[in-house]
Amino acid sequence: MKFKFWGVRGSIPTPGPQTVKYGGNTTCIEVRTARNDLLILDAGTGIFALAQSLPERVPVTAHILLTHTHWDHIQGLPFFLPIFDVGNCIHIYGADDDISGLGIERAISVQLQHSYFPINEAQLRADVHYHRLQNGESIEIGGARITPLALNHPVVNLGYRIDDSDGSSLFFTGDYEPVVNRFSRDDSEFAAAQAGILQTQQEIVKVIGHVDSLIVDASYTDLEYQHKANWGHGTYEGGVALAQLTHAKKLYFTHHEPGRRDDELEAIYQRMLGLTPPDLPIFLAQEGGGYIAAEAREQDALRDLAQRRA
Ligand SMILES: [Zn+2]
Numbered sequence: 191m192k193f194k195f196w197g198v199r200g201s202i203p204t205p206g207p208q209t210v211k212y213g214g215n216t217t218c219i220e221v222r223t224a225r226n227d228l229l230i231l232d233a234g235t236g237i238f239a240l241a242q243s244l245p246e247r248v249p250v251t252a253h254i255l256l257t258h259t260h261w262d263h264i265q266g267l268p269f270f271l272p273i274f275d276v277g278n279c280i281h282i283y284g285a286d287d288d289i290s291g292l293g294i295e296r297a298i299s300v301q302l303q304h305s306y307f308p309i310n311e312a313q314l315r316a317d318v319h320y321h322r323l324q325n326g327e328s329i330e331i332g333g334a335r336i337t338p339l340a341l342n343h344p345v346v347n348l349g350y351r352i353d354d355s356d357g358s359s360l361f362f363t364g365d366y367e368p369v370v371n372r373f374s375r376d377d378s379e380f381a382a383a384q385a386g387i388l389q390t391q392q393e394i395v396k397v398i399g400h401v402d403s404l405i406v407d408a409s410y411t412d413l414e415y416q417h418k419a420n421w422g423h424g425t426y427e428g429g430v431a432l433a434q435l436t437h438a439k440k441l442y443f444t445h446h447e448p449g450r451r452d453d454e455l456e457a458i459y460q461r462m463l464g465l466t467p468p469d470l471p472i473f474l475a476q477e478g479g480g481y482i483a484a485e486a487r488e489q490d491a492l493r494d495l496a497q498r499r500a
């Protein structure tokens with residue numbers, strides 16, 4: 191299995207000279223299984239460039255797995271151009287809305303309302319199929335098994351584990367804020383909250399355990415998080431902790447803060463190299479960056495990593 195980042199930015203697109211290296215598009219990851227099935231994790235603005243990279247005049251079958259329906263994860267959906275052409279087959283997967291109980295087909299019908307978009311749903315000429323997913327219930331796509339895992343966020347957010355037929359595996363959190371115990375140790379509610387956290391961690395380990403590539407929401411530093419608790423996002427330090435808890439083999443930080451410049455991202459990365467165990471390769475998700483799930487990006491990157499740690 192291979193994967194490539196087409197959008198790595200959180201919340202809002204951020205084009206411009208300060209973000210040109212890591213990229214300004216919002217979340218979108220192309221996954222190619224060993225059988226070359228096309229899986230797409232989230233449909234942020236990065237999906238537009240992904241669509242343009244597909245060969246012309248070849249029918250497209252795409253499986254778009256939405257972690258959740260916040261704007262930055264679906265904004266590119268009406269601009270996924272194969273959706274307008276006869277002969278293409280687009281499958282869209284996601285959780286039911288937690289308030290209305292409606293399925294993921296709602297995402298498109300809301301986006302294509304007359305006030306927001308010039309083209310209506312009836313003009314999508316591809317064969318579009320919607321699939322409602324349940325937490326923990328695996329599905330098969332081609333030779334791959336996909337397991338959704340609900341992770342803490344203000345709306346239902348499904349992280350996805352992909353186990354491919356070649357034995358490689360990947361997990362993407364989508365937007366995820368790890369739950370922390372907000373009670374002090376002498377508070378009567380501390381123990382119950384702690385037990386709940388441990389149970390959640392066990393469920394997380396069961397799904398994510400020993401994954402080859404772990405891609406996490408790392409919006410904030412620990413310091414920034416102090417002012418952004420309950421906003422629904424994780425930290426670099428939390429990403430490393432999740433990788434260690436689940437024995438992930440490689441870790442990718444994504445959902446970069448929209449205000450973060452390339453040089454600031456790299457300064458954080460340097461600091462994280464010093465805080466991460468040497469046997470856990472870490473990477474900043476970069477638009478255009480392609481990877482093989484079960485291998486480090488390239489030997490050069492690993493050597494570079496070792497030298498920086500020496
Ligand atoms: Zn987001």
Ligand SMILES: [Zn+2]
Pocket residue numbers: 258260343365422
């Ligand atoms: Zn979100």
